[in-house]
Amino acid sequence: MKLDSSAAYLYSNQRMQSSNSARSATSSFSASSSAGAGSAVKQDSVSISSAAWAAFNAPASGTDNASKKSNSIEERLAEIKKKDAVSRTAEESAYVREHDKRFAEIAASGKGPGELTADEISYMQKAGGLVNTFAHLSSAEKALYDKAVASGDTQAAAGLSQIALTRSGGHMAGGANGTTYDPTNTEITAANIEKYFRCKPPATCPRPARGLPIVADGIDRRCQKV
Numbered sequence: 001m002k003l004d005s006s007a008a009y010l011y012s013n014q015r016m017q018s019s020n021s022a023r024s025a026t027s028s029f030s031a032s033s034s035a036g037a038g039s040a041v042k043q044d045s046v047s048i049s050s051a052a053w054a055a056f057n058a059p060a061s062g063t064d065n066a067s068k069k070s071n072s073i074e075e076r077l078a079e080i081k082k083k084d085a086v087s088r089t090a091e092e093s094a095y096v097r098e099h100d101k102r103f104a105e106i107a108a109s110g111k112g113p114g115e116l117t118a119d120e121i122s123y124m125q126k127a128g129g130l131v132n133t134f135a136h137l138s139s140a141e142k143a144l145y146d147k148a149v150a151s152g153d154t155q156a157a158a159g160l161s162q163i164a165l166t167r168s169g170g171h172m173a174g175g176a177n178g179t180t181y182d183p184t185n186t187e188i189t190a191a192n193i194e195k196y197f198r199c200k201p202p203a204t205c206p207r208p209a210r211g212l213p214i215v216a217d218g219i220d221r222r223c224q225k226v
Contacts, residue, residue, distance in 0.1 A: 073099050085129035096127060103127045114154035118142035136167035141188055159212040163197050190216040
């Protein structure tokens with residue numbers, strides 16, 4: 001088909017406009033794609049949903065509450081135990097008896113002083129705010145005490161308790177025949193019991209100290225077996 005010059009010009013102009021529209025559409029699509037990609041990157045940023053916030057701010061569980069309560073009890077006990085028995089109020093003493101499990105168990109055992117182990121007595125003294133006399137006995141001396149308790153030798157156990165009490169009084173004590181000595185640095189042996197720890201005459205000794213000859217005799221027998 002032949003076109004005159006006017007028709008040819010219009011046809012050519014339409015094709016140019018169509019081509020330009022196509023290029024414009026392609027450019028618009030590319031720009032739109034780039035913008036979309038940028039938006040996608042921004043949308044990937046971390047966000048917290050309302051459900052997550054609700055869970056985060058939810059009240060503590062029963063386990064958490066129990067843990068906090070336990071910590072609170074231990075903190076209160078620690079504060080009370082910084083005081084001696086005289087400085088504690090009646091409420092504080094009752095709090096220790098009620099909330100210190102080991103203290104309560106030992107107290108509920110029904111054992112007398114001559115039936116408790118050295119470790120049990122030491123714990124009761126510390127928790128109760130008393131002078132911890134048994135802290136002045138060595139591990140070997142505590143073992144000797146426990147052996148006396150286990151064998152039912154209450155007099156020997158009382159004698160060792162007396163030595164622990166003497167040591168808690170400081171570095172100066174009076175021995176036999178007007179001698180003085182440092183009980184904290186004096187080993188418990190049969191000879192030292194006779195010379196230092198045992199008062200003279202025996203009738204003037206506190207009742208617990210009257211078990212010291214039994215302790216000395218027991219130490220002698222033990223040495224003879226070695």
